[in-house]
Amino acid sequence: KKSAAKSAKPAAPSSLAPPASLVRAYRDAPTPAHRNAVESYANAHAKDASGALARLGLGIAAYQQMDYATALASLKTVRDKLPKLADYTGYYLAATRADLKDAAGLAEDLAPARSGGEPSPLAAKSWLLEARALKTTDPAEGIRILREHYPALPQPEGDLRMADCYQASSDLPRAAEFYQRVYYQYLTGDAANLAAGALVALRDAMGAAY
Secondary structure: OOOOOOOOOOOOOOOOOOOHHHHHHHHHOOOHHHHHHHHHHHHHOOOOHHHHHHHHHHHHHHHHOOOHHHHHHHHHHHOOOOHHHHHHHHHHHHHHHHHOOOOOOHHHHHHHHHOOOOOOOOHHHHHHHHHHHHOOOOHHHHHHHHHHOHHHOOOOHHHHHHHHHHHHOOOHHHHHHHHHHHHHHOOOOHHHHHHHHHHHHHHHHHHHHO
16 A cells, blocks of 8 residues: 655755855765865854854755754754744754654744744644644544645645545545545656555455445
8 A cells, every 4th residue: 555655845945155166065965075075164153143144054055965863953953043944943853753743833933934924834834744744643633634725735735644544544445535636636756656546455444335
């Protein structure tokens, strides 16, 4: 049984001034030398915003490399130091917690992406992330969140996440409905392939009820 892939990770802000070139070089080629250069910059500028930006870059890179313990430590360090980037810091902190199966405080981490006068580019993805974290512990709440914010969800990720949560809650007919939406509306690509695999498994599980 295939489950929906994680929604695509949003790109971090690129115009971060002094440490931007160091972080970009590390993300493009994550070698120990490049990491040490960013780490040295962060340590040397620990009391100013540029050092916090470097530390944020390290945290996001660690998350993308699935080094969740390092990501968590780095992102916690800068959580309150970059108010203008609180949505990015909070989103990646929440994503790290989700992959560590630690949903405690996740909604609080995502709050900056959902508040403020100017909408964050991560607002819609934050609902997908919260629903993914809830899938194994409270899929019904995940479904509620996705339905409440359905018009804003990016697609086909929104329907894939909805199908996942319905499947986790043992509502196989509704899961099949949402996987079929993806399969028939997005004929090619990863989403369609994931939906196709899930539908095969559901057909075998449901038999004549499919």
